[in-house]
Amino acid sequence: MLAWLDSGLAAAGLAVLMIVGTCYGIWMARRMKRYWPGADGLSGAERVTVVRAARRGERITDARLSAAALDYRTGIHAAAEEAKPVRWLLPVVLAVGVATAGWDAVYGSWGNAAASFIYLFLLLAELFWWPKRRAQLLSNVDRAALSPG
Template identity: 45%
Template structure:
Protein backbone atom coordinates (compact mmCIF):
# COMPACT_ATOMS: atom_id res chain seq x y z
CA UNK A 1 0.00 0.00 0.00
CA UNK A 2 2.82 2.41 0.87
CA UNK A 3 4.63 1.74 -2.40
CA UNK A 4 1.43 2.10 -4.42
CA UNK A 5 0.48 5.35 -2.72
CA UNK A 6 3.99 6.74 -3.19
CA UNK A 7 3.98 5.84 -6.88
CA UNK A 8 0.50 7.31 -7.33
CA UNK A 9 1.49 10.59 -5.67
CA UNK A 10 4.70 10.72 -7.72
CA UNK A 11 2.87 10.28 -11.03
CA UNK A 12 0.03 12.51 -9.89
CA UNK A 13 2.58 15.28 -9.29
CA UNK A 14 3.88 14.81 -12.83
CA UNK A 15 0.36 15.03 -14.23
CA UNK A 16 -0.32 18.16 -12.18
CA UNK A 17 2.92 19.77 -13.34
CA UNK A 18 2.32 18.84 -16.97
CA UNK A 19 -1.35 19.70 -17.30
CA UNK A 20 -2.12 21.83 -14.24
CA UNK A 21 -5.15 19.61 -13.78
CA UNK A 22 -6.06 18.59 -10.24
CA UNK A 23 -8.61 16.14 -11.68
CA UNK A 24 -5.91 14.48 -13.80
CA UNK A 25 -3.56 14.35 -10.83
CA UNK A 26 -6.24 12.78 -8.63
CA UNK A 27 -7.02 10.26 -11.38
CA UNK A 28 -3.34 9.35 -11.60
CA UNK A 29 -3.18 8.80 -7.84
CA UNK A 30 -6.40 6.79 -7.78
CA UNK A 31 -5.54 4.63 -10.81
CA UNK A 32 -1.76 4.28 -10.77
CA UNK A 33 -1.43 4.00 -6.99
CA UNK A 34 -3.50 0.83 -6.61
CA UNK A 35 -2.21 -0.56 -9.93
CA UNK A 36 1.42 -0.17 -8.92
CA UNK A 37 0.81 -1.32 -5.33
CA UNK A 38 -0.96 -4.48 -6.51
CA UNK A 39 1.75 -5.12 -9.09
CA UNK A 40 4.53 -4.87 -6.50
CA UNK A 41 2.64 -7.04 -4.01
CA UNK A 42 1.99 -9.73 -6.63
CA UNK A 43 5.59 -9.65 -7.80
CA UNK A 44 6.90 -10.06 -4.25
CA UNK A 45 4.37 -12.84 -3.71
CA UNK A 46 5.81 -14.68 -6.70
CA UNK A 47 9.47 -14.23 -5.78
CA UNK A 48 9.01 -14.67 -2.01
CA UNK A 49 6.05 -17.03 -1.53
CA UNK A 50 7.16 -17.86 2.03
CA UNK A 51 6.16 -14.36 3.12
CA UNK A 52 2.55 -15.52 3.39
CA UNK A 53 3.55 -17.93 6.18
CA UNK A 54 4.92 -15.12 8.38
CA UNK A 55 2.97 -12.72 10.52
CA UNK A 56 3.49 -9.04 9.57
CA UNK A 57 5.96 -8.33 12.40
CA UNK A 58 8.15 -11.32 11.48
CA UNK A 59 7.96 -10.45 7.78
CA UNK A 60 9.08 -6.89 8.56
CA UNK A 61 11.92 -8.20 10.75
CA UNK A 62 13.14 -10.48 7.97
CA UNK A 63 13.08 -7.71 5.37
CA UNK A 64 14.76 -5.24 7.73
CA UNK A 65 17.54 -7.67 8.67
CA UNK A 66 18.15 -8.67 5.06
CA UNK A 67 18.23 -5.14 3.70
CA UNK A 68 20.57 -4.02 6.46
CA UNK A 69 22.80 -7.09 6.20
CA UNK A 70 22.23 -7.98 9.85
CA UNK A 71 21.76 -11.17 11.79
CA UNK A 72 18.04 -11.83 12.21
CA UNK A 73 18.63 -12.66 15.88
CA UNK A 74 15.91 -15.31 15.87
CA UNK A 75 16.91 -18.73 14.56
CA UNK A 76 13.33 -19.64 13.69
CA UNK A 77 13.31 -16.77 11.13
CA UNK A 78 16.65 -17.73 9.56
CA UNK A 79 14.99 -19.86 6.82
CA UNK A 80 12.80 -16.87 5.93
CA UNK A 81 15.90 -14.68 5.51
CA UNK A 82 17.39 -17.24 3.11
CA UNK A 83 14.09 -17.46 1.25
CA UNK A 84 13.78 -13.65 1.03
CA UNK A 85 17.32 -13.36 -0.33
CA UNK A 86 16.54 -15.96 -2.97
CA UNK A 87 13.50 -13.87 -3.90
CA UNK A 88 15.65 -10.75 -4.22
CA UNK A 89 17.99 -12.63 -6.58
CA UNK A 90 15.04 -13.76 -8.68
CA UNK A 91 13.68 -10.22 -8.84
CA UNK A 92 17.12 -8.91 -9.85
CA UNK A 93 17.29 -11.41 -12.72
CA UNK A 94 13.85 -10.35 -13.95
CA UNK A 95 14.92 -6.71 -13.74
CA UNK A 96 17.94 -7.44 -15.92
CA UNK A 97 15.67 -8.89 -18.57
CA UNK A 98 13.62 -5.67 -18.64
CA UNK A 99 16.60 -3.34 -19.03
CA UNK A 100 15.91 -2.96 -22.74
CA UNK A 101 12.41 -1.66 -21.93
CA UNK A 102 13.88 1.07 -19.73
CA UNK A 103 16.39 1.95 -22.46
CA UNK A 104 13.62 2.29 -25.07
CA UNK A 105 11.49 4.38 -22.70
CA UNK A 106 14.49 6.60 -21.95
CA UNK A 107 14.97 7.19 -25.67
CA UNK A 108 11.29 8.03 -26.07
CA UNK A 109 11.43 10.38 -23.08
CA UNK A 110 14.43 12.20 -24.60
CA UNK A 111 12.60 12.52 -27.92
CA UNK A 112 9.50 13.89 -26.18
CA UNK A 113 11.61 16.30 -24.13
CA UNK A 114 13.26 17.61 -27.28
CA UNK A 115 9.89 18.07 -28.98
CA UNK A 116 8.52 19.85 -25.90
CA UNK A 117 11.62 22.03 -25.69
CA UNK A 118 11.22 23.28 -29.25
CA UNK A 119 7.45 23.32 -29.67
CA UNK A 120 5.86 23.15 -26.21
CA UNK A 121 5.55 25.47 -23.31
CA UNK A 122 8.37 26.01 -20.84
CA UNK A 123 6.43 24.06 -18.21
CA UNK A 124 5.99 21.09 -20.57
CA UNK A 125 9.69 21.14 -21.41
CA UNK A 126 10.68 21.18 -17.72
CA UNK A 127 8.38 18.29 -16.91
CA UNK A 128 9.62 16.31 -19.89
CA UNK A 129 13.25 16.81 -18.89
CA UNK A 130 12.38 15.81 -15.31
CA UNK A 131 10.97 12.61 -16.75
CA UNK A 132 14.24 12.05 -18.63
CA UNK A 133 16.05 12.59 -15.34
CA UNK A 134 13.79 9.96 -13.74
CA UNK A 135 14.87 7.43 -16.38
CA UNK A 136 18.54 8.37 -16.03
CA UNK A 137 18.28 7.74 -12.29
CA UNK A 138 16.69 4.39 -13.11
CA UNK A 139 19.64 3.55 -15.35
CA UNK A 140 22.47 4.85 -13.16
CA UNK A 141 21.76 5.36 -9.45
CA UNK A 142 19.09 2.72 -8.93
CA UNK A 143 21.22 -0.26 -10.10
CA UNK A 144 23.96 0.74 -7.66
CA UNK A 145 21.39 1.01 -4.87
CA UNK A 146 19.97 -2.42 -5.71
CA UNK A 147 23.49 -3.90 -5.78
CA UNK A 148 24.17 -2.46 -2.32
CA UNK A 149 20.90 -3.92 -0.99
CA UNK A 150 21.74 -7.28 -2.57
CA UNK A 151 25.21 -7.24 -1.01
CA UNK A 152 23.70 -6.59 2.41
CA UNK A 153 21.07 -9.28 1.85
CA UNK A 154 23.77 -11.80 0.96
CA UNK A 155 25.56 -10.91 4.22
CA UNK A 156 22.32 -11.47 6.15
CA UNK A 157 21.83 -14.75 4.28
CA UNK A 158 25.31 -15.94 5.31
CA UNK A 159 24.53 -15.08 8.94
CA UNK A 160 21.17 -16.87 8.68
CA UNK A 161 22.84 -19.98 7.27
CA UNK A 162 25.29 -19.97 10.20
CA UNK A 163 22.34 -19.70 12.59
CA UNK A 164 20.65 -22.62 10.81
CA UNK A 165 23.79 -24.75 11.09
CA UNK A 166 24.02 -24.01 14.81
CA UNK A 167 20.32 -24.71 15.30
CA UNK A 168 20.55 -28.03 13.43
CA UNK A 169 23.84 -29.21 14.93
CA UNK A 170 23.61 -32.17 17.31
CA UNK A 171 23.75 -31.48 21.01
CA UNK A 172 21.76 -28.22 20.87
Protein backbone atom coordinates in the same frame (compact mmCIF):
# COMPACT_ATOMS: atom_id res chain seq x y z
CA MET B 1 2.62 14.69 -9.69
CA LEU B 2 3.87 14.38 -13.27
CA ALA B 3 0.33 14.07 -14.62
CA TRP B 4 -0.65 17.19 -12.70
CA LEU B 5 2.38 19.11 -13.96
CA ASP B 6 1.91 17.92 -17.51
CA SER B 7 -1.81 18.57 -17.76
CA GLY B 8 -2.14 21.44 -15.32
CA LEU B 9 -5.19 19.73 -13.81
CA ALA B 10 -5.16 18.54 -10.22
CA ALA B 11 -8.00 16.14 -11.09
CA ALA B 12 -5.77 14.44 -13.69
CA GLY B 13 -3.04 14.01 -11.10
CA LEU B 14 -5.52 12.57 -8.61
CA ALA B 15 -7.01 10.22 -11.20
CA VAL B 16 -3.57 8.93 -12.20
CA LEU B 17 -2.61 8.54 -8.53
CA MET B 18 -5.72 6.48 -7.81
CA ILE B 19 -5.54 4.32 -10.95
CA VAL B 20 -1.80 3.72 -10.94
CA GLY B 21 -1.68 3.33 -7.15
CA THR B 22 -4.41 0.70 -7.21
CA CYS B 23 -2.96 -1.21 -10.17
CA TYR B 24 0.60 -1.00 -8.86
CA GLY B 25 -0.51 -2.07 -5.38
CA ILE B 26 -2.27 -5.15 -6.73
CA TRP B 27 0.62 -5.97 -9.08
CA MET B 28 3.25 -5.54 -6.34
CA ALA B 29 1.31 -7.69 -3.84
CA ARG B 30 1.02 -10.49 -6.43
CA ARG B 31 4.66 -10.16 -7.37
CA MET B 32 5.81 -10.29 -3.74
CA LYS B 33 3.64 -13.34 -3.12
CA ARG B 34 5.30 -15.07 -6.08
CA TYR B 35 8.86 -14.18 -5.10
CA TRP B 36 8.51 -14.41 -1.32
CA PRO B 37 5.77 -16.95 -0.59
CA GLY B 38 6.97 -17.45 3.00
CA ALA B 39 5.93 -13.90 3.86
CA ASP B 40 2.36 -15.13 4.36
CA GLY B 41 3.46 -16.88 7.55
CA LEU B 42 4.82 -13.67 9.06
CA SER B 43 3.08 -10.75 10.71
CA GLY B 44 3.48 -7.31 9.17
CA ALA B 45 6.02 -6.32 11.83
CA GLU B 46 8.02 -9.51 11.22
CA ARG B 47 8.09 -8.87 7.47
CA VAL B 48 9.34 -5.34 8.12
CA THR B 49 12.02 -6.68 10.46
CA VAL B 50 13.23 -9.25 7.91
CA VAL B 51 13.24 -6.84 4.98
CA ARG B 52 14.89 -4.02 6.93
CA ALA B 53 17.65 -6.29 8.25
CA ALA B 54 18.16 -7.97 4.87
CA ARG B 55 18.36 -4.72 2.93
CA ARG B 56 20.89 -3.37 5.44
CA GLY B 57 22.89 -6.62 5.47
CA GLU B 58 22.33 -7.16 9.20
CA ARG B 59 22.43 -10.61 10.75
CA ILE B 60 19.12 -12.01 11.99
CA THR B 61 19.45 -14.11 15.12
CA ASP B 62 15.85 -15.36 15.43
CA ALA B 63 15.79 -18.79 13.72
CA ARG B 64 12.29 -18.35 12.27
CA LEU B 65 13.08 -14.90 10.89
CA SER B 66 16.45 -16.14 9.66
CA ALA B 67 14.65 -18.75 7.54
CA ALA B 68 12.34 -16.00 6.23
CA ALA B 69 15.41 -13.90 5.36
CA LEU B 70 16.79 -16.80 3.31
CA ASP B 71 13.44 -17.08 1.52
CA TYR B 72 13.46 -13.29 0.93
CA ARG B 73 17.02 -13.52 -0.44
CA THR B 74 15.96 -16.19 -2.92
CA GLY B 75 13.06 -14.02 -4.09
CA ILE B 76 15.17 -10.88 -4.44
CA HIS B 77 17.73 -12.72 -6.56
CA ALA B 78 15.00 -14.26 -8.73
CA ALA B 79 13.40 -10.83 -9.28
CA ALA B 80 16.78 -9.30 -10.19
CA GLU B 81 17.48 -12.09 -12.69
CA GLU B 82 14.04 -11.73 -14.26
CA ALA B 83 14.58 -7.99 -14.80
CA LYS B 84 17.89 -8.39 -16.68
CA PRO B 85 16.43 -9.24 -20.12
CA VAL B 86 14.53 -5.93 -20.33
CA ARG B 87 17.42 -3.65 -19.27
CA TRP B 88 18.25 -3.05 -22.96
CA LEU B 89 15.01 -1.12 -23.27
CA LEU B 90 16.16 1.67 -20.92
CA PRO B 91 18.51 3.40 -23.39
CA VAL B 92 15.73 3.35 -26.00
CA VAL B 93 13.26 4.90 -23.55
CA LEU B 94 15.95 7.39 -22.51
CA ALA B 95 16.45 8.48 -26.13
CA VAL B 96 12.70 8.97 -26.52
CA GLY B 97 12.68 10.86 -23.20
CA VAL B 98 15.43 13.22 -24.40
CA ALA B 99 13.53 13.91 -27.62
CA THR B 100 10.29 14.45 -25.71
CA ALA B 101 11.94 16.77 -23.18
CA GLY B 102 13.44 18.80 -26.01
CA TRP B 103 10.11 19.01 -27.81
CA ASP B 104 8.29 19.99 -24.62
CA ALA B 105 10.93 22.61 -23.78
CA VAL B 106 10.47 24.28 -27.19
CA TYR B 107 6.79 23.73 -27.97
CA GLY B 108 5.12 22.79 -24.68
CA SER B 109 4.08 24.61 -21.56
CA TRP B 110 6.35 24.99 -18.56
CA GLY B 111 4.44 22.09 -16.95
CA ASN B 112 5.09 19.86 -19.97
CA ALA B 113 8.78 20.72 -19.87
CA ALA B 114 9.04 20.24 -16.10
CA ALA B 115 7.32 16.84 -16.24
CA SER B 116 9.53 15.73 -19.13
CA PHE B 117 12.75 16.79 -17.42
CA ILE B 118 11.73 15.11 -14.14
CA TYR B 119 10.92 11.95 -16.08
CA LEU B 120 14.28 12.22 -17.86
CA PHE B 121 16.10 12.59 -14.54
CA LEU B 122 14.32 9.49 -13.18
CA LEU B 123 15.30 7.52 -16.28
CA LEU B 124 18.93 8.57 -15.87
CA ALA B 125 18.83 7.44 -12.24
CA GLU B 126 17.38 4.10 -13.33
CA LEU B 127 20.09 3.66 -15.94
CA PHE B 128 23.15 4.77 -13.97
CA TRP B 129 22.38 4.72 -10.22
CA TRP B 130 20.11 1.70 -9.87
CA PRO B 131 22.52 -1.04 -11.09
CA LYS B 132 25.04 -0.12 -8.36
CA ARG B 133 22.31 0.09 -5.74
CA ARG B 134 20.84 -3.24 -6.88
CA ALA B 135 24.26 -4.91 -6.56
CA GLN B 136 24.63 -3.45 -3.08
CA LEU B 137 21.16 -4.68 -2.07
CA LEU B 138 21.86 -8.18 -3.42
CA SER B 139 25.12 -8.26 -1.49
CA ASN B 140 23.36 -7.09 1.68
CA VAL B 141 20.60 -9.71 1.46
CA ASP B 142 23.25 -12.38 0.88
CA ARG B 143 25.17 -11.25 3.94
CA ALA B 144 22.03 -11.11 6.10
CA ALA B 145 20.57 -14.43 4.98
CA LEU B 146 23.75 -16.46 4.73
CA SER B 147 25.55 -15.25 7.86
CA PRO B 148 25.59 -17.75 10.71
CA GLY B 149 22.83 -16.80 13.09
